Amino acid sequence: MDKPSKIAPAKGKLGVLFPGMGAVSTTVMAGVELVRRGKAQPIGSVTQLGTIRLGKRTDGNTPAIKDFVPLAGLKDIVFGGWDIFKDNAYQAAMTAGVLKFEHQGAVKPFLSTIKPMKAAFDRNYVKAIDGTHVKKGKNKYELALQLKQDMANFKKENRLNRLVVCWTGSTESFVKPEEVHSTPEKFVEAMKASHPAIAPSMLYAWAAVTSGVPFANGAPNLTVDIPAIQQLAHDHNVPICGKDFKTGQTLIKTILAPGFKARMLGLAGWFSTNILGNRDGEVLEDPGSFKTKEESKLSVLEYILQPKLYPVLYGKMHHKVRINYYPPRGDDKEGWDNIDIFGWLNYPMQIKVDFLCKDSILAAPIVLDLVLFMDLAQRAGMRGIQEWLSFYFKSPMTAPGLYPEHDLFIQSMKLKNTLRWMKGEELITHLGQEYYD
Ligand SMILES: NC(=O)c1ccc[n+]([C@@H]2O[C@H](COP(=O)([O-])OP(=O)(O)OC[C@H]3O[C@@H](n4cnc5c(N)ncnc54)[C@H](O)[C@@H]3O)[C@@H](O)[C@H]2O)c1
Numbered sequence: 001m002d003k004p005s006k007i008a009p010a011k012g013k014l015g016v017l018f019p020g021m022g023a024v025s026t027t028v029m030a031g032v033e034l035v036r037r038g039k040a041q042p043i044g045s046v047t048q049l050g051t052i053r054l055g056k057r058t059d060g061n062t063p064a065i066k067d068f069v070p071l072a073g074l075k076d077i078v079f080g081g082w083d084i085f086k087d088n089a090y091q092a093a094m095t096a097g098v099l100k101f102e103h104q105g106a107v108k109p110f111l112s113t114i115k116p117m118k119a120a121f122d123r124n125y126v127k128a129i130d131g132t133h134v135k136k137g138k139n140k141y142e143l144a145l146q147l148k149q150d151m152a153n154f155k156k157e158n159r160l161n162r163l164v165v166c167w168t169g170s171t172e173s174f175v176k177p178e179e180v181h182s183t184p185e186k187f188v189e190a191m192k193a194s195h196p197a198i199a200p201s202m203l204y205a206w207a208a209v210t211s212g213v214p215f216a217n218g219a220p221n222l223t224v225d226i227p228a229i230q231q232l233a234h235d236h237n238v239p240i241c242g243k244d245f246k247t248g249q250t251l252i253k254t255i256l257a258p259g260f261k262a263r264m265l266g267l268a269g270w271f272s273t274n275i276l277g278n279r280d281g282e283v284l285e286d287p288g289s290f291k292t293k294e295e296s297k298l299s300v301l302e303y304i305l306q307p308k309l310y311p312v313l314y315g316k317m318h319h320k321v322r323i324n325y326y327p328p329r330g331d332d333k334e335g336w337d338n339i340d341i342f343g344w345l346n347y348p349m350q351i352k353v354d355f356l357c358k359d360s361i362l363a364a365p366i367v368l369d370l371v372l373f374m375d376l377a378q379r380a381g382m383r384g385i386q387e388w389l390s391f392y393f394k395s396p397m398t399a400p401g402l403y404p405e406h407d408l409f410i411q412s413m414k415l416k417n418t419l420r421w422m423k424g425e426e427l428i429t430h431l432g433q434e435y436y437d
Contacts, residue, residue, distance in 0.1 A: 004380035004422050007070055012161025014072040015154055016371050017213075018081035019204045020169025021116045023096035023278050023331055024218065024245075026089050027360040028168075028367045029079045029114060030099055030107040036074050039106060044365030046391075047071055047372045052416050054425050056434065069419055070379070071372045078158045081168075082150070082204075083116035084131030092116075096278065098331045098360045117150050120203045124196070125172040127286045129279070140198050141191035147207035162378070164371045165208040166216040167223060167242075170280070172199045173288030174295070181226035184235075205229050209238045214374040216389075217242030218367065220292045225397055234384045239377040241370070241386040244293075244394040247362035249274060249321075249335035250300055251408070252355055257304040258407040260341060261313075268340040268348065269318035270301060275326040276333040278359065285325045297321045299395060303406045333359050366392045380422050388418035 018025035034040035035048070042048035050065040065071075083092065090111035093099055099107070120143040121134045137143040155163055178197045180190035187206065190198050201223040208215040209224075209232045217223045217240075224230070224240045233240045246254065249272050260267060284290050298321060307314035337353040370392055377386055390396030391411035396404040405411055417427045 003424065004382065007376070007422065008379040010070050010072040010076070010375070010379065013076045013078050013159065014371075014375055015078050015080060015158060015160040015163040017151065017154065017163060017165045018079070018168045019119070019165065019201065020167065021081040021083040021087075021089055021092050021114075022168065022170070023093075023098055023280065023360040024363045024367060025081060025166075025168040026093035026096055026111065027098050027364045029089055029111060030093060030103060031364050032074055032077060032079075032368060033107050033110045034103060037106075040103075042074075042365060042368065044362065045368050046365075046415075047369045048074075048365075052419060053428065054420070057432075058435070065419065069376055069423060072162075072375055077371075078160060079114055080154050080158075081114070081116050082119045082147075084119045084121045084129065084133050086116070086131075086133045088112050088116075089114035096331060096360065098358065117154075119169075120144070120147055120200045122200050125175075125199045125201075126170045126283055127173070127288065128283045129170065139192050139194045140203055141188065143200075144191055144203040144207050147204055148211050151207060151211050151213060162375060163208075163211075163213045164216070164374050164378075165204060165213055166218060166367055166371055166374075167201055167204065167221070168218050168367065169201060169204075170283045171219045171289045171292050172201055172221045173286070174291040175199050175222045177222065177226055181222075181228050184228050184232050187226075187228035199223070202226070202229070205240075206232070209233050209236055209240065212236050212238055214239045214378050216240075216367075216370045216374055218245045218363070218370075220244040220295065220395060230384060237378075237381065237383045239374050239382055239386045240384065240397070241374065241389045242393060242395070242397050245363045245366050246392055246394045246408075247359060247366065248333055248355055248357045249337065250297055250394045251362070252335070252337065252353060253300055254304065254406050254408045254411075256339070256351075256353075257301055258409060261305055261310070264310075264313065266313040266342040266346070267301075267305060267317045268342055269320075269338075270340070271318075271320050271338045272297075272335065273322040273324065274333055274335045275324045275329055276331070276359065277325065277327040277329040278331045280359065281323065281325040281333075284323050290323060293323065294321055295395075297394060299404075300406050303403055331359050331361075333357050376422075382422075388415050391415045
């Protein structure tokens with residue numbers, strides 16, 4: 001890909017549309033509003049708090065990322081979305097139960113104004129929930145056209161300059177790539193025939209990409225991970241990225257595992273289990289939705305530890321992931337990890353991690369960063385898969401034939417080097433020989 005010669009400025013307003021107005025998206029909206037009003041700090045957001053070193057360590061030049069690249073300002077963001085329930089964003093946030101009492105009142109007037117549009121939904125893909133706020137159409141193609149119209153109307157009514165769509169809807173049942181996903185033409189035919197391999201999330205993706213709108217996929221669904229949508233993203237000059245926000249247990253896994261490998265410590269097994277009680281947990285009770293999630297969570301260790309390259313250390317590792325729906329916990333997930341490692345002379349050791357985390361609190365800054373970086377990528381003329389945003393995903397999308405990079409620190413370096421590359425700055429390799437010449 002050519003280096004952007006010029007990045008268009010972030011002029012005017014940016015619309016952010018969420019298919020799925022549940023725990024994650026309402027926490028993003030509430031947080032952005034509280035930050036805009038000076039009532040909270042955007043903790044966890046690289047775009048808002050991160051810095052980037054330019055030049056040598058001795059140069060002392062480390063601007064804030066948001067001053068280095070032209071990102072949309074928080075004040076210019078306008079939120080909207082779709083859901084199968086009629087609840088406005090305030091009611092949805094109350095159902096999700098993430099926000100503390102002191103924040104609920106402060107954001108009520110703002111969130112109450114954000115009402116979902118009718119969803120393109122099919123219960124066959126999310127068995128655990130059902131709603132009435134859904135679109136009707138002769139076939140899936142008609143639903144997708146309605147979504148395109150929604151995007152155009154939202155842009156016009158709110159006088160927006162640009163849009164970004166981020167899937168924060170439920171995890172859909174496992175869908176395998178099929179022939180109907182192979183080209184844009186076959187995809188359209190399949191939508192017209194309401195083919196079962198076309199999941200609702202794909203309709204949103206198709207509608208966005210063919211409208212010139214960047215699309216980020218926060219769930220483990222296939223969605224934009226198919227040749228038809230990737231081809232369209234290329235043809236329409238649209239950035240896409242996914243999939244599955246890297247938040248709790250997988251975040252910790254991709255912090256710890258690279259450390260074990262760097263020190264050539266062996267791994268006999270890694271058992272991960274979770275309890276969570278939000279709607280996401282309820283949806284993941286269904287074996288179809290869980291399989292989608294499991295695939296996404298399991299791949300991480302294989303790619304980081306590369307057992308084929310290191311058979312002595314990782315050739316026999318056992319990796320298990322369990323998710324248990326346990327309503328009393330709500331959004332306060334607890335993730336336990338039992339890690340069996342071995343060292344010198346094969347002596348075994350154990351590490352236990354008990355992460356008492358808050359799912360949506362970890363996901364919200366990721367969503368904010370993704371929508372701002374996707375908008376930036378579009379203005380910089382970067383189309384198709386945005387691998388530099390792997391940092392945010394459990395199953396990062398890559399070009400065909402490439403294995404994904406899961407190591408959080410390599411991902412972070414890749415992200416920052418991409419920003420330097422976009423701005424024509426020298427890349428940082430960490431070689432450092434020049435300091436000793
Ligand atoms: N919170 C995290 O840490 C985290 C991490 C990784 C991935 N995710 C994924 O993000 C997504 C959102 O998580 P959440 O906790 O907000 O879930 P949630 O259940 O609170 O919200 C999802 C919303 O999507 C709606 N929905 C389902 N199908 C839809 C459709 N076709 N169109 C429009 N709306 C639809 C549901 O009605 C629900 O309101 C899930 O897929 C989850 O797996 C979350």
